[in-house]
Amino acid sequence: MKINAPGTVADVRAAFDRYxxxxxxxxxxxxxDLFRQAPETVRYGVGEVLYGYDEIAAFRRARGGSPQRTLGRVEITTYGDSFATTNAEFFREGTDKRGRQSQAWVKFEDGWKVVSAHVSIEGAGS
Structure with missing residues (x-):
């Protein structure tokens, strides 16, 4: 299995940047469109736990937009040509707390899709 083939990394980075x-x-x-439309897709957020594409889509429609942020370090690792992980640090406007976002991506016939995501903020809930 080829890890981090340059073309595959570039494809995943393009999908990550679109997201x-x-x-x-x-x-x-x-x-x-960038999340797999399936009941197995999961997203854990700072304040929500969402199981299945329908719950994720409903959350987005009700949220009214994400807080603006600036990306820090982004790490992308590909395993073969159809699975990847992305891990990113981010900083929301108005706070110095670092956020973290992890995503698992799978390449399907219709392109790269997130199948699992997790977002957290350092010190949230403590």
């Missing part, structure tokens, strides 16, 4: 742009623009349609 980030959609998140900052509150482009719900684009965000929904």
């Amino acid at each position: 980030e742009a959609a998140l900052m623009a509150d482009d719900v349609t684009a965000m929904d």
Whole structure:
């Protein structure tokens, strides 16, 4: 198995960047398109636990946009040509607390899709 084949990393980075742009623009349609539309898709957020694409999509429609943020370090690792992880640090406007985002991506016939995501903020809940 080839780990971090440059072309595959570039493809995943492009999908990751599309998601980030959609998140900052509150482009719900684009965000929904980048998550696998299946009951197995999971997203754990700072204040929510969402099981299945339908719960994730409903959350996005009700949220009214994500807080604006700046990305810090982004790490992408690909395993073969159809599975990848992305891990990113981010900083929301108005706070110095670091956020973390982890995503698992799988390449399907219709492109790269997030199948699992987790977002957290350092010190949240403590």
